[in-house]
Amino acid sequence: MSITNVFTSSIGKKYIMALTGMALFLFVVLHLLGNLQVFLGPEVLNRYGAFLQGNVELLWPARIVLLILVGLHIWSAIKLSAENKAARPQPYAQQELAAASYASRTMLMSGLIIAAFIVYHLLHFTVQVTAVNLTGKDFTKLMDAKQQHDVFAMMVTGFKQPVVVGAYVVAMFLLFLHLSHGVGAMFQSLGWKNPAHGPLIARFAEIISWFIFLGYISIPIAILLGYGSSYEGLTK
Amino acid sequence: MNLTLKVWRQKDAKSPGRMVEYQAANIIPDMSFLEMLDVVNEGLIARGEEPIAFDSDCREGICGTCSLVINGIAHGGQRGTTACQLHMRHFQDGQTITIEPWRAKSFPVLKDLVTDRGAFDRIIQAGGFVSVNTGGTPDANALPVAKVDSDRAMDAAACIGCGACVAACKNASAMLFVSAKVSHLALLPQGKVERNQRVLNMVQQMDAEGFGNCTVTGSCEAVCPKEISLDFIARLNREYGKALLKGATGHKETV
Numbered sequence: 147m148s149i150t151n152v153f154t155s156s157i158g159k160k161y162i163m164a165l166t167g168m169a170l171f172l173f174v175v176l177h178l179l180g181n182l183q184v185f186l187g188p189e190v191l192n193r194y195g196a197f198l199q200g201n202v203e204l205l206w207p208a209r210i211v212l213l214i215l216v217g218l219h220i221w222s223a224i225k226l227s228a229e230n231k232a233a234r235p236q237p238y239a240q241q242e243l244a245a246a247s248y249a250s251r252t253m254l255m256s257g258l259i260i261a262a263f264i265v266y267h268l269l270h271f272t273v274q275v276t277a278v279n280l281t282g283k284d285f286t287k288l289m290d291a292k293q294q295h296d297v298f299a300m301m302v303t304g305f306k307q308p309v310v311v312g313a314y315v316v317a318m319f320l321l322f323l324h325l326s327h328g329v330g331a332m333f334q335s336l337g338w339k340n341p342a343h344g345p346l347i348a349r350f351a352e353i354i355s356w357f358i359f360l361g362y363i364s365i366p367i368a369i370l371l372g373y374g375s376s377y378e379g380l381t382k
Numbered sequence: 383m384n385l386t387l388k389v390w391r392q393k394d395a396k397s398p399g400r401m402v403e404y405q406a407a408n409i410i411p412d413m414s415f416l417e418m419l420d421v422v423n424e425g426l427i428a429r430g431e432e433p434i435a436f437d438s439d440c441r442e443g444i445c446g447t448c449s450l451v452i453n454g455i456a457h458g459g460q461r462g463t464t465a466c467q468l469h470m471r472h473f474q475d476g477q478t479i480t481i482e483p484w485r486a487k488s489f490p491v492l493k494d495l496v497t498d499r500g501a502f503d504r505i506i507q508a509g510g511f512v513s514v515n516t517g518g519t520p521d522a523n524a525l526p527v528a529k530v531d532s533d534r535a536m537d538a539a540a541c542i543g544c545g546a547c548v549a550a551c552k553n554a555s556a557m558l559f560v561s562a563k564v565s566h567l568a569l570l571p572q573g574k575v576e577r578n579q580r581v582l583n584m585v586q587q588m589d590a591e592g593f594g595n596c597t598v599t600g601s602c603e604a605v606c607p608k609e610i611s612l613d614f615i616a617r618l619n620r621e622y623g624k625a626l627l628k629g630a631t632g633h634k635e636t637v
Binding site for chain 1: 388401455456480485487488550552553582586588589592593597598603604605615616619621622
């Protein structure tokens with residue numbers, strides 16, 4: 147018995163799932179707080195964008211770590227799901243899942259769709275492929291008065307497209323579903339739960355999932371409803 | 383009461399099974415579910431047909447032998463009740479009832495509704511015991527055990543090992559069973575000494591038996607006739623993590 151059991155045992159793989167999930171969850175919260183600076187105006191957001199892009203020695207390690215986390219999260223999900231499927235070869239003729247919530251039963255599906263969305267999101271705003279933003283504009287050419295990349299103009303331009311906004315809202319709803327089960331389950335899988343704190347954790351999971359959902363969709367919806375339309379950087 | 387039953391019939395472990403329809407006539411509402419099956423079986427025997435095989439022993443809800451999935455729910459859906467303590471008054475006249483065995487790769491069907499739950503015995507053999515002879519009931523307060531711990535250990539020890547948790551879980555996971563056994567021994571002084579080795583061995587055996595993994599859906603605790611809480615699975619996860627970090631014998635020396 148050694149620590150490598152983490153990769154082979156059932157509970158060990160759940161640890162990997164929970165720990166990578168926790169790290170990704172923290173990223174999602176920080177990413178949201180960063181993005182909400184859009185409501186503080188173009189100057190603040192563009193400074194933040196320049197700060198993130200400014201240090202290549204930190205940017206790339208951070209990206210690589212995130213990629214590894216996503217990789218491990220998906221690897222353990224697929225491995226565990228395959229084992230779960232194999233554990234019941236003969237299905238029930240009739241089965242009522244006594245307590246399992248919709249979110250808990252659809253974790254694999256919601257997760258895989260979110261993964262597909264992440265690919266789109268990276269192409270949209272990180273790699274900035276013109277073909278996927280549906281505006282015909284090259285986001286890489288947007289610069290503000292300080293010759294920083296004009297993140298604010300990019301977001302306002304990008305979220306003027308109702309189809310794009312729709313895709314983001316659907317993806318964020320799936321993230322909400324995923325987290326509404328996942329945040330609580332992660333405490334359970336790591337054993338960080340007891341009868342005293344259980345209800346608190348369940349409440350926390352519910353509130354933080356709503357906060358993340360409403361926080362993220364507030365940005366594209368506000369822009370679609372006209373926020374930032376008067377920004378002079380858009381005309382360039 | 384007159385009922386229509388759809389029952390899983392399977393000749394033996396190797397034959398394929400199928401759902402077969404039977405009529406259960408003149409059922410008295412005060413009969414237990416198993417007594418209703420007895421009546422149906424008497425009818426089958428009188429007609430020269432093979433009776434429906436199902437497991438039962440104490441018929442008072444404490445042994446964990448009966449194992450029926452009734453209308454898609456292990457033990458029939460009455461909270462905190464085994465199938466033998468479920469009475470026909472909970473059903474309606476004319477209702478159709480489906481009856482299936484526990485379904486899991488680790489619980490192969492032997493015949494009709496009877497499954498082989500030897501996998502649970504092998505998990506217990508892997509560590510669900512205390513190695514030293516602890517003698518008879520100790521005198522009160524001879525061994526200091528906190529009230530909270532004794533209550534919690536008792537809650538876990540209520541597990542009768544029926545396997546409903548596996549049957550109800552969408553992943554056929556045995557985590558609730560294993561967590562109850564690991565918790566009740568780890569909480570008490572007699573069991574604490576071997577806690578690390580125990581949890582590592584029992585989880586290893588659980589995995590080897592081919593049970594699925596816990597996805598925290600809560601179906602197990604909902605059907606558990608002894609209402610074992612999902613919190614014990616969190617405790618198992620904690621025990622396992624500690625044991626991995628400390629190693630099998632990483633307990634405090636008390637001598």
